[in-house]
Amino acid sequence: MKVGILYSRIRRDEKLLLSELRDRGHDVEKIDVRKHQFSLDGTTAPVDDLDLVVDRCLSTSRSLYATRFLDSYGVPVVNDPETADVCADKAKNSLALQKAGVPTPKTDVAFTKESALESIEKFGYPCVLKPVVGSWGRLMAKIDTRDAAEAILEHKATLGHYEHKVFYVQEFVDKPGRDIRVVATDGEPVAAMVRSSDHWLTNAAKGAETREFALDDRARELVETASDAVGGGLLGVDLMEVGVPADAEAEPGEPVDGADYTVHEVNHTVEFKALTDSTPTDVPARVVDWLEAKAEAFDEAEVTA
Amino acid sequence: MTETECVECGGEVSLHDDLEVGEIVDCGTCGAELEVIDVNPPVLDRAPELEEDWGE
Numbered sequence: 001m002k003v004g005i006l007y008s009r010i011r012r013d014e015k016l017l018l019s020e021l022r023d024r025g026h027d028v029e030k031i032d033v034r035k036h037q038f039s040l041d042g043t044t045a046p047v048d049d050l051d052l053v054v055d056r057c058l059s060t061s062r063s064l065y066a067t068r069f070l071d072s073y074g075v076p077v078v079n080d081p082e083t084a085d086v087c088a089d090k091a092k093n094s095l096a097l098q099k100a101g102v103p104t105p106k107t108d109v110a111f112t113k114e115s116a117l118e119s120i121e122k123f124g125y126p127c128v129l130k131p132v133v134g135s136w137g138r139l140m141a142k143i144d145t146r147d148a149a150e151a152i153l154e155h156k157a158t159l160g161h162y163e164h165k166v167f168y169v170q171e172f173v174d175k176p177g178r179d180i181r182v183v184a185t186d187g188e189p190v191a192a193m194v195r196s197s198d199h200w201l202t203n204a205a206k207g208a209e210t211r212e213f214a215l216d217d218r219a220r221e222l223v224e225t226a227s228d229a230v231g232g233g234l235l236g237v238d239l240m241e242v243g244v245p246a247d248a249e250a251e252p253g254e255p256v257d258g259a260d261y262t263v264h265e266v267n268h269t270v271e272f273k274a275l276t277d278s279t280p281t282d283v284p285a286r287v288v289d290w291l292e293a294k295a296e297a298f299d300e301a302e303v304t305a
Numbered sequence: 306m307t308e309t310e311c312v313e314c315g316g317e318v319s320l321h322d323d324l325e326v327g328e329i330v331d332c333g334t335c336g337a338e339l340e341v342i343d344v345n346p347p348v349l350d351r352a353p354e355l356e357e358d359w360g361e
Contacts, residue, residue, distance in 0.1 A: 009340075009352075010327035018325065032327060060358040135360020205360075236361060267361035 001295045002027040004053040012273040014056050020284040033062050038069035052295040053077040060088045076298035079233035079268045086230045087268035090132045100229035103262045106171040113153040116167035120149045126172040136205035175240040182237045183272050185290035187227035191281035204274040212279040216255045226263045236270030309347045313337035
């Protein structure tokens with residue numbers, strides 16, 4: 001197949017993907033979105049004869065617009081721009097999960113410092129304030145006191161651009177020192193890992209320790225439903241364990257008996273290098289298997305149409 | 306393994322053979338993040354600063 005990779009930075013994830021694609025003999029067109037224009041009726045990007053374009057943009061804004069334009073030209077692109085739109089925004093993400101019946105942390109969105117403070121007081125301390133667009137655990141605030149809440153809200157309202165005035169307030173989930181990242185293709189788990197840290201943030205990008213996690217049936221069910229809720233695709237579904245007794249001792253890499261899960265977000269340009277390092281699964285190979293199937297499905301749909 | 310010059314400090318930067326345009330390499334001398342602009346021959350430039358919307 002002839003596959004385009006939208007990018008603005010080649011991370012180790014993209015190198016793994018490029019290597020797998022080339023090893024299988026696929027023709028790869030790297031498309032640096034910084035170098036192109038996207039007009040209403042076409043683009044300078046070389047996409048005309050591609051079987052599939054994979055969005056690997058590091059920048060969320062570029063990802064959203066580039067995929068939207070390519071889709072408008074009829075270029076097969078994964079992930080779908082609608083999926084990107086939902087996943088890129090935590091508020092939309094939460095709404096989609098809630099609508100699909102996926103357990104997700106209680107969340108308020110408020111538009112002023114005063115109304116945000118009311119939400120914070122309602123949730124009680126600690127609770128969490130997140131940017132609606134953001135990643136890698138950046139600008140996340142665990143709020144322990146009213147004094148801290150007032151200070152953070154004032155800083156965001158004064159120093160932030162307009163998105164920071166959309167206050168996304170969430171209950172604090174007292175997870176057992178770890179959360180779970182599942183990379184899935186159209187709801188089918190490719191591999192899963194736990195990310196453990198003494199810090200309340202357990203992002204791999206924040207230095208959390210990672211190891212393979214054995215998904216149970218409930219986690220698999222939630223991954224599938226969460227994926228469907230945002231439109232499917234190559235996704236990173238993040239879960240936290242809830243209902244875990246304080247004295248429960250989880251086996252590393254195993255679910256806790258009797259625990260359930262809450263899904264806090266689904267990521268649409270998922271990084272998988274940490275998963276590749278933590279599990280025996282050949283993640284890039286599984287991703288390329290899926291890309292090949294997607295290209296074939298797009299091709300069949302075009303022939304049928 | 307090839308080497309080229311850091312555009313920040315002039316020190317030598319070692320480059321892997323599987324270098325990709327768009328990849329970021331670190332200068333071992335000054336710590337600067339450098340973007341690979343070309344691979345044959347290798348050309349480096351200062352990498353863009355981290356933007357708020359970068360990530361997953």
